Amino acid sequence: MATEAGAALEALVLAAGAGRRFGGGKLLAPYRGGVLLDGALAAAFAAPARAVWLVIGKDAEAVAAAARAFAEREGQAGRLRLVHARDHAEGMGASLRAGLAALPADSAGAFVFLGDMPKVPPAVLPGLAEALAGGAAAAAPVWEGRRGNPVLLGRALFPQLLKVQGDQGARGALSGLGEALALVPAPDAGVLFDVDTPGDLEA
Template sequence: MARIGLVVLAAGRARRFGGGHKLLAALRGTPLLWHALDAACAAPARPLVIVVGHRQHAIRATLARFRRARRGAPPWRVVYNPHHATGMASSLQAGLAALPASCAGAVVLLGDMPDVRAATIARLCAAYAPGAAAVVPLSAGRRGNPVLLGRPLFAAVAGLRGDEGARRLLARAAEVRTVEVPRGGFADVDTRSDWRRARAQARRR
């Protein structure tokens, strides 16, 4: 199987959240970021890179707490993006640049996805074929995150600017594979309304 890295994006300013740092907001008893980290640590993709930027010291502190709470968590590399204020593109570029040349691709995971599953990441990795542009998850006919970017797309990612992710590149790519995943898990937390909704759902479980 091709070697696939994993990049967790945790550098954004979260302007739409309206105060505070959303990745540190409590959900189901732990910071929001921890839910994505749990999936990342349980997934087979390695090495693991975490990109930080906005309030990096607070994010590094919660990463340290996570490691103490989750004994046996795999090693990771934390990369600081000095250009994080420009948007997601620079963080994506910083994360991919931190991976070794031996990686045939990378799963890109947003840090604000509380319901993402390690099994989804594993299915993306299993579906990748060397030379493919990407693998994306599909649920009920809808694409979502995380996505696996193949090495052929890395150079194109370097041309992204501002808050742009890889969506435009995926739309133009010649070979994008899809894998069916269980319903749910695509939701992210952008606003306080999203956060309150996630908390309400957690109480009903």
């Protein structure tokens, strides 16, 4: 799929982490009749994007198998792509680099979903795409004054983001954009909800 300007977008789901604060195995933890990762994948498949690129690392085979099973159930198997972040132990930066590096050269931008955020409202996604098509360098959802996820990154940011290190992800790049970062109101707090500990699953 594409933005209004006709340029193709992709969706990344960062799912390579170890989930240390959770005690391991976070993305495969039971959640709402499936596993935690299903929520992020559902949102990513709902995005106006050509394909969903799942970045795996820790527990790669099990996470990939769960993703394939979900995609099959949802009739989306043809849109799922797998990318292995070999240096995933470094943190989110490694996952982001691996995902962006794998995207086709004609990609106009990439949604970045986090595998431990299962409640992203799909309704916010078209607004992010419209902001990018309208000239923003990137777009992010906002709920009650707080910036959330997923973010949509325009291709012009890719060279800078391919150099990120550690666990910050795109945060540093976004903070320097000023008004070039479009803030899109979200319909609910799902853009802020993430799972760090088993207790968060009960929230």
